Amino acid sequence: MAALAFxxxxxxxxxxxxxxxxxxxxxxxRISVQSSLTPPQLGFSDPFVLELAEALEDSLPSPSSSKxxxxxxIRDVSSETLLSTPWPSRKDEPFRFTDTSFIKNSKICPxxxxxxxxLEAPLASPEDTQLLHLAIVDxxxxxSSSNMSGLPDGVYVGSLSNATSESLVKRVGEFVCGFDWGxxxxxxxxxxxxxxAVVYVPAGCRVENAVHLRYYSVEASDVGSNKLPVSNPRVFxxxxxxxxxxxxxxxxxxxxxxCYWANPVLEVVVGEGGKVxxxxxxxxxxxxxxxxxxxxxxxxxxxxxxxxVSSGGKLSRHNLHVQQLGxxxxxxxxxxxxxxxxxxxxLHSRLVLDYPRGSSRQLHKCIVANSQGQAVFDGNVKVNRxxxxxxxxxxxxxxxxxxxxxxxxxxxxxxxADDVKCSHGAAISDLEESQLFYFQARGIDLKTAxxxxxxSFGAEVVSQLPDASVQKKVENQIRELxxxx
Amino acid sequence: xxxxPSLSTAQPPTAVSLRNRxxxxxxPSHRIRPSSSSSSLSSRLPTLRxxxxxxRCAVRAALSTVDRSATPVESGDKKLLLEVKDxxxxxxxxxxxILKSVNLAIYEGEVHAVMGKNGSGKSTFAKVLVGHPDYxxxxxxxxxxxxxxxxxxxxxxxxxxxxxxxQSPVEIPGVSNADFLNMAYNARRRKLNQPELSPxxxxxxxxxxxxxxxxxxxxxxxxxxxxxxGGERKRxxxxxLAVLGAELSILDEIDSGLDVDALRxxxxxxxxxxxxxxxxxxxxxxxxxxxxxxxxxxxxMENGKIxxxxxxxxxxxxxxxxxxxxxxx
Numbered sequence: 001m002a003a004l005a006f007x008x009x010x011x012x013x014x015x016x017x018x019x020x021x022x023x024x025x026x027x028x029x030r031i032s033v034q035s036s037l038t039p040p041q042l043g044f045s046d047p048f049v050l051e052l053a054e055a056l057e058d059s060l061p062s063p064s065s066s067k068x069x070x071x072x073x074i075r076d077v078s079s080e081t082l083l084s085t086p087w088p089s090r091k092d093e094p095f096r097f098t099d100t101s102f103i104k105n106s107k108i109c110p111x112x113x114x115x116x117x118x119l120e121a122p123l124a125s126p127e128d129t130q131l132l133h134l135a136i137v138d139x140x141x142x143x144s145s146s147n148m149s150g151l152p153d154g155v156y157v158g159s160l161s162n163a164t165s166e167s168l169v170k171r172v173g174e175f176v177c178g179f180d181w182g183x184x185x186x187x188x189x190x191x192x193x194x195x196x197a198v199v200y201v202p203a204g205c206r207v208e209n210a211v212h213l214r215y216y217s218v219e220a221s222d223v224g225s226n227k228l229p230v231s232n233p234r235v236f237x238x239x240x241x242x243x244x245x246x247x248x249x250x251x252x253x254x255x256x257x258x259c260y261w262a263n264p265v266l267e268v269v270v271g272e273g274g275k276v277x278x279x280x281x282x283x284x285x286x287x288x289x290x291x292x293x294x295x296x297x298x299x300x301x302x303x304x305x306x307x308x309v310s311s312g313g314k315l316s317r318h319n320l321h322v323q324q325l326g327x328x329x330x331x332x333x334x335x336x337x338x339x340x341x342x343x344x345x346x347l348h349s350r351l352v353l354d355y356p357r358g359s360s361r362q363l364h365k366c367i368v369a370n371s372q373g374q375a376v377f378d379g380n381v382k383v384n385r386x387x388x389x390x391x392x393x394x395x396x397x398x399x400x401x402x403x404x405x406x407x408x409x410x411x412x413x414x415x416x417a418d419d420v421k422c423s424h425g426a427a428i429s430d431l432e433e434s435q436l437f438y439f440q441a442r443g444i445d446l447k448t449a450x451x452x453x454x455x456s457f458g459a460e461v462v463s464q465l466p467d468a469s470v471q472k473k474v475e476n477q478i479r480e481l482x483x484x485x
Numbered sequence: 486x487x488x489x490p491s492l493s494t495a496q497p498p499t500a501v502s503l504r505n506r507x508x509x510x511x512x513p514s515h516r517i518r519p520s521s522s523s524s525s526l527s528s529r530l531p532t533l534r535x536x537x538x539x540x541r542c543a544v545r546a547a548l549s550t551v552d553r554s555a556t557p558v559e560s561g562d563k564k565l566l567l568e569v570k571d572x573x574x575x576x577x578x579x580x581x582x583i584l585k586s587v588n589l590a591i592y593e594g595e596v597h598a599v600m601g602k603n604g605s606g607k608s609t610f611a612k613v614l615v616g617h618p619d620y621x622x623x624x625x626x627x628x629x630x631x632x633x634x635x636x637x638x639x640x641x642x643x644x645x646x647x648x649x650x651x652q653s654p655v656e657i658p659g660v661s662n663a664d665f666l667n668m669a670y671n672a673r674r675r676k677l678n679q680p681e682l683s684p685x686x687x688x689x690x691x692x693x694x695x696x697x698x699x700x701x702x703x704x705x706x707x708x709x710x711x712x713x714x715g716g717e718r719k720r721x722x723x724x725x726l727a728v729l730g731a732e733l734s735i736l737d738e739i740d741s742g743l744d745v746d747a748l749r750x751x752x753x754x755x756x757x758x759x760x761x762x763x764x765x766x767x768x769x770x771x772x773x774x775x776x777x778x779x780x781x782x783x784x785x786m787e788n789g790k791i792x793x794x795x796x797x798x799x800x801x802x803x804x805x806x807x808x809x810x811x812x813x814x
Contacts, residue, residue, distance in 0.1 A: 433618060434655045438709075441615055441651075442669035442725060443643035443676070452668065456659025456708075 046086035049184065052108060053082050056192035056232075059110035070160060070173040071196045074234070077177045078190025085184045094183065097376045097408040098346045102315050103261060103289050106228035110192055111138040111219045131469075133212035134158065138219055138231040139194045139264075150209070154202035157211055159195050160236075168200055172236055175269050178297070181321050181350070185291045189265040192232035199235065201243035203271070210246035210279075210467050220258035223287055230261040241271040241299075247278045248470055253285035253312050261289040268295070270302040272326065277305045277466050281474055284312035286341050293319045300326025300355070307464045309474050310345055311338040311481060317346035317376075324387070327355040336461035337366040339373035339405075340481045346376040353387035364396040365461055367454060368405035369481075377409040381424075385416045394424040399457055401430065401450075451482045563592040564630075566733055566764050567614075572625035573789075574613045583609040585789035586625065591733065594761040598775055599768045600800060601786035602808050607768045608652055610786070611737045614766075615649040616642055629733070644676045648731030650722035652738045657709035662721065665709045666691060666728050673729060694727045697757065699750050715742030723754050734758065735766045740774040752777030772804040 057079070068076075087104055088095040134157055135145035141159040148157050156163055163169055182190075199211055213235060221227035239245055251262060262284060270276050276296075284290045290313040296304050310316055322331055337345035351360055366375035375398060383390045398407040411424045431453045439449030458478055465471040567590065574584040583606045591597055601607050613620050614627060616639035627634040634642055657665065663684070670690070671681040682690060688705075695702060698720050710718055719739055726734055736755065740748055755765065755778050767778065775783070775797060783800050785793040787808070793799065802810050 432655070435657050437618060437639060438651070438655050438657065439665075439668075440639035441643055441649060442665070442729065443640050443672040444668050445638075445640050445672070448668065448672075452660055452664075453657070456657065459659035 045083050048087050048104065049082060049085065052188065053079060053191055055108070056110050056188065056230075059112050059192065060194055070169065070176045070236075071193065071234075073173065074176050074190045074193065074196070078187040081182070082184070082187040082191055085187060088184060094348060094378070097374070098315075098317055098344060100315065103228065103291075105226075106259075106261075107226055108228050108230050108261065111229050111231045113138075113219060114140060131212050132157075132209045133214055134197060135214050135216065136195075136197060136233045136235070137216045138229075139192075139233040141195050141197050152205055152207060154200075154205060155207055156198060156200040158198065160198045161195065163198065168198070172196075172198055172200070172238060175238060175267070175297075176236065179267065179295045179321075179323075181295070181323075182293065183319065185263055185317075185319070186265060186293050188230075189232040189234055189263050189293065192230065192263070193234035193265070194232070195234070197233070197235040199237040199245065199247065201237075201239040201245045201274075203240040204242040205240075206244040207246070210248050210277075212248045212250065215249065215251045215262065215264060216254070217258070217260040217262050217284075217288065220255075220260040220285070220288075223257045223259060225259070228259055228261045228289065230263055233262070233264040235264070235266045237266070237268040237276065239268075239270050239274040239276055239302075242273045243271065244275040245277075246466060247276065248467055249278070249280045250470075251282045251284050251290065251312070253283050253288065256286050258285045259287040260285070261291075263291050265293045266295070267297075268304070269297045270299060270304055272299045272301055274299070274302045276303070278307070279465050279467060279470055280306065280308040280310075280318075281470065282308070282310035282312055282316060282318075283477055284316065286312065286314060286343065288313045290316040291319075292317070294321070296320075296322040297325050298322065298329045298331065301328045302326075303330040303332075305332040306334065307461060307466070308333075308335040308347075309338070309458075309462060309465070309478075310336070310347075311340065311477060313343060313345075314341075315344050315346075317344075317348065320347065320349040322349075322351045322360075324351075324353045324355050324358050327357050329355070329358045331358070331360040331362075333360070333362040333364075334461045334464050335364045336458050337364075337375050337377075338458070338478065338481060339366070339368045339370060339375050341370055342372035343370070344374045344376065348376075348378045350380040350382070351392070352382045352384070353390050353392070354384045355386060356388045357390070358387060359391045360393070362394040363461065364394075364409075365398070365457065366396075366407060367399045367401065367457060368407055369399075369401040369454070371402045371404040373402070374406040374408070377407075377411070379409075379411045379424075381413045381422070383413065383415040383417050383420050383422060387417045388419045390417060390420040390422065392420070392422045394422075396426045397457075398426075398428040399431065399454065400428060401454065454482060455479070563594065565590060566593050566595075566630060567591040567766075568626075568628045569614075570626045570628075572610075572613070572627060573623045574609065574620045575623055577619055577621045582623075583620070583789055584613060587786075587789070587791055589784065589791060591764050591766060593732075593764060594759075595782065596759070596765045596778060596780045597767070598780040598783045598800070599766065599786055599791070600770065600783060600803060605786045606789040607786050608737050611649055611735045611766070611768055614642075614735060615639055615647055640672070643729075644673060646732030647735065648726050648729060648733070649735040650719070650726060650737055650739055652741070654710050654718050654722055656711045656713075658711050660709050661705065662707055662709050663688065663691070663705040666705075666725065669725070669729055691728055694724060697727055697754050698724050700724060716744065716747045719743055719751060720747065723751050726758065727754055730758070732762065733764045733766065735768075737768045738770070739767070740769055740771055748774065748777060772800045775800050 088100060090096055090099060133147055135142045151157060156168055160169060160172060201207055215233055217231055219229040221229060237247060268276055282290060298304050304322065331351060333349065335347055337347060339345045345366060347364060362379060364377050364379060368375050377396055379394055379396065381392050381394055383392060394411050396409050396411050398409060400407060407428055409426050411426050413422050413424055415422055431450060435453055436446060436449050440446060455478060462471060462474050465474060569587055569589045572584055572587040575582045587610055599607050609620060613622060622635055629645060667684055667687040670687060674681050700720055710721060713721060739751055743751060783795055784791045785799060
């Protein structure tokens, strides 16, 4: 029943269930066969993509074991789709407003060096290291910089390759290739991911402390060098029936003159009645490209909450896909995009409802405070035939603070079921004059008033970050953006 | 001239000639107020300013009921706070003229009330005084302590001591009352070259003010006016006045939408700020408020002008007979 709608750019039909995981029989040599630059049989392989795929393939060590690990399975499937996917152009609807030529025109080189086994001090502040956190450097998991003490029994956070439990590896293997909605960047990650980080929460287990995933891009080039090292971090979160966990993803930029391309993928599977609260903070270098995929599958009565604050990157895109696998799910998405520099902030979200009584709330806010800045939002909610009594709400609000600042918003609901409650709205504005005057009438100058109002616009999303320390950090980042030194 | 005003220089020449025409005898000691307030009342300047000549004699007559015999008139010592002359203003967007030559002078320690029909220009007058961007001044002058208000930004007017309570204050989602007040209070401290208060220091300063208005502490944590009832909004406006202080408080229909208890709280708070130095300009439709906050003068506004000035008896006539009675007087 999930196969009610076929997206145009996907060549395989969505599978009805994510438990469909028959082992593929493809050989790992597929890539090297195709990368010999002979025209591929299907006739529409993009030479640029082929070259990139080959480079990614070469950057990774060849598989050691004969048994197909989940990561290798991902690589296989991804290389297959990669070959039939050209680099997106502005003519493709999903990229109509998002120009990826900045990446394409750079000399992309896969990160080759394995990262240092311990990170330099400035990457993590001392109080942060106390937290439950996993450091992911250029896509590699760095155990020495991580702190995983005090996890409940049965919970695993770390590289899949270090996991000792057979059943865990097997369980993850059941899920890894059950997502068919990805695009080119999803496949690039699948081919290039050097490691697979796993967060596993067994049935009925509630993880008290948030699991922090810290992503660093260590390999970078200088501005003007036109080189763009790409890294492909990949994380898989499995929460079994009744389990609960908070995931905090933080992407750190560091030096503002560093150029790199982070191409991360996060997959989340929430079992029946499970709860995942996901915070995602993107603060990459203003010269970086950041293309992220988040794919969530929600079983019956599960709940998934996302709070995102993205402010970094020259080109930043978040592809978010939430798929319902059973009835009575709760989905809450709150996102804040800030374009204070010459940059693009893009959110492409899709929520697919196939079962009854799902409830979803989506709030997307963006602030564009640069005349060369741009925000893009395409928010799709599909309420398919069996998704009766769905309650879906979607609201997007944008603040344009400079002349020629641009926002392209496309909230859209596709409803096939006939007994649903759905709403959507979009508002684009400058700050309210009446509010500004209220500040002035109390002796507060216009500049301070504007800052306070911009800050408060974002506060609606920021205040939903469950972790107080993360919230504080994000507030400080926004204050810095408002008041650059 | 207005920076060091004395009675003779501050008044327009017409007032002098008026005085010659209807010389007033010393007023009889007929009290219309409780004795507790009579001394402050009697010290208020009962002279006529900014009133069209035709109505002046009548106003003078009306004022004669005020007890001024207790202390000699001290008008000469008082400082002129606000002087508005021939003020005209239009709606910025449409160009529609709302204020058609308003004249008014307020001295330190005086309480003025402006009454008038809906649409007569009362609220516009209040907003123009504090620089609301919806209106554009097209003529006349507004001097505050000798400074031209027209040259000042709204925030400068506020810092100079003008405070207007909004008739319908806007909601500001995402900004807490405490933060807002702290920001505004620190802007004042900066202006006075005093160190700014941290949120905790400010909390200690603001906390006692809540009692004054019978407000709960959680009020400070709520976002400015967001989801406030009509009464809470009005109380919040007066709380801001209590925190920030003002030399001239302009209270725009502070009584509308308030029940009697709330009105009493608000009036008590306003009376608490009244000193011989502080002045109030109230805009109201009802006598009720004037019974709580006693005005020295009542002005009646009609079609963008102040057409009549007098004492509390005007308000009483209004309450009984409506604006028609005033127009016919």
